[in-house]
Amino acid sequence: MPQLHDFEKNLYRLLNRRVSIYQDHLRKKGLLLADKTLRKKRFSSHIDFLSKCLRRGLIPKGFLVRFHASNLEQSNSSRYKRQLSSILKTTSRRLMVTTISSMVRRCHTLTTEIVAIRNELKDLCSVEDYRNISATIHQVYSDVYDSLMALKQDKLAALTNSTTQEIVVDAYTPAQKCVAL
DSSP states (O other): OHHHHHHHHHHHHHHHHHHTTSOHHHHHHHHHHHHHHHHHHHHHHHHHHHHHHHHHTOOOGGGOOOOOOTTTTTOOOHHHHHHHHHHHHHHHHHHHHHHHHHHHHHHHHHHHHHHHHHHHHHHHSOHHHHHHHHHHHHHHHHHHHHHHHHHHHHHHHHHHHOSTTEEOSSTTSOOEEOOOO
16 A cells, blocks of 8 residues: 555646646645545545445455453354354445445545536636646646556456455354455
């Protein structure tokens, strides 16, 4: 993740240089638009990743709910252990669904904010300047989005094919695949 963070910082510097030719108030609006756009792209990539995990029945490590019933572990009831495993899986999936819903709402809010900023920017500058600023933001952050999607695709592949990162809820429960977000 540090590589992606450095990549984003470098792209932000590049974007800042490209919009530095504009008046200060236009530059600030352009950078605000870029910031909101980046946030939306990040949420979109998370939503996409988590949705794919849900469809494939995979639980990323950060969403894996664990419960260690130390005083009940000595019980030989396989029924209890199956029920516990089922509850933990269901809870993990519900947590993922709730997170996706929250991120979708945040994306809608960001879309509204982006539209408002775009309209303000249109009012502040010429059509040509607006197009140049928008094109610059789009060009720079499409690279970020592509990198985010590649990173998420790698994580999904690792999660799907992982045999070394299996977590056993208890000694009698089948392993669940997981990966760090």
